[in-house]
Structure formats: structure tokens, C-alpha cells
Amino acid sequence: MKIQNYNFNYSRNIPTIMSILEKHFHYTERTTLNKMRSENPDPFKILISCLLSLRSRDETTERISNDLFQIADTPEKILKLPIGRLEGIIYSTGHYHKKALTLKHVSKELLEKFNGKVPQTRQELQGIKGIAQKPLT
Numbered sequence: 001m002k003i004q005n006y007n008f009n010y011s012r013n014i015p016t017i018m019s020i021l022e023k024h025f026h027y028t029e030r031t032t033l034n035k036m037r038s039e040n041p042d043p044f045k046i047l048i049s050c051l052l053s054l055r056s057r058d059e060t061t062e063r064i065s066n067d068l069f070q071i072a073d074t075p076e077k078i079l080k081l082p083i084g085r086l087e088g089i090i091y092s093t094g095h096y097h098k099k100a101l102t103l104k105h106v107s108k109e110l111l112e113k114f115n116g117k118v119p120q121t122r123q124e125l126q127g128i129k130g131i132a133q134k135p136l137t
Contacts, residue, residue: 044110056092079107086104
């Protein structure tokens with residue numbers, strides 16, 4: 001049996017591939033971050049939830065994000081939280097000490113450099129320590 005060698009341009013066909021996958025996998029309903037992007041998007045909450053999601057199950061990310069945002073839903077409020085209390089809130093996400101420090105640092109940077117708003121460009125966003133593009137595997 002001969003297998004034909006197709007010169008398939010994956011990048012050109014990504015929209016078509018994604019359209020097919022969306023019909024079968026409803027990805028917007030699957031993850032906390034995708035739900036947050038589509039339901040009343042708040043860039044700050046999405047950023048914080050993304051930081052909490054590192055090495056954490058999606059169910060945990062959603063629960064802990066909701067718990068945190070009941071108490072602190074702005075950079076100012078996160079900075080005002082004592083570190084121990086913040087660690088207690090996010091404990092279930094794992095790596096809670098490092099994540100708490102990152103949340104504090106990111107909130108401080110947003111206030112000092114971006115007037116409390118999430119930057120609009122990838123370059124500015126990735127210029128904040130603790131934020132980086134996920135490496136391709």
C-alpha cells in the first residue's frame with residue numbers, strides 16, 4: 001500500500017481545523033479561562049486566573065478565582081490583602097507561596113506602570129516579571 005505524500009500547509013488551514021474541532025468539542029465551555037473570555041471579560045480577572053491556573057486543575061482554578069474575586073477583584077485590593085491571607089485563599093492551587101508573591105508583584109506593576117489596567121500589547125504584558133508566554137512543547 002502506497003501512502004501519498006501530501007504537502008499540507010497546516011498554518012493556512014488552522015481556521016478550518018478549528019471550525020471542525022469547535023463543532024465537536026465546544027472548547028469555550030471547557031475551561032475557566034475560555035468561559036471568562038466569553039462571558040463578561042475582565043482582563044485583570046483573566047490575567048489573575050491565568051496565573052492561578054499554572055499547575056492547577058481547571059475546577060480548582062475556577063473555584064479559587066471566584067473565592068479570591070469575592071474578596072479582592074482589583075490590583076489595589078490584592079495589594080491590600082496580607083500575604084498570609086492571600087496564600088490561604090489560593091492554597092488549593094498549589095505553589096501558593098510563589099503564586100501569592102506573583103499576584104502581589106503583578107498587581108503592583110499594573111498600578112505603577114499601567115494605571116491599574118492590563119497592558120494592551122503582548123510586549124508590555126510580558127515585560128512584567130512573572131508573566132511569560134507558555135513554551136511550545
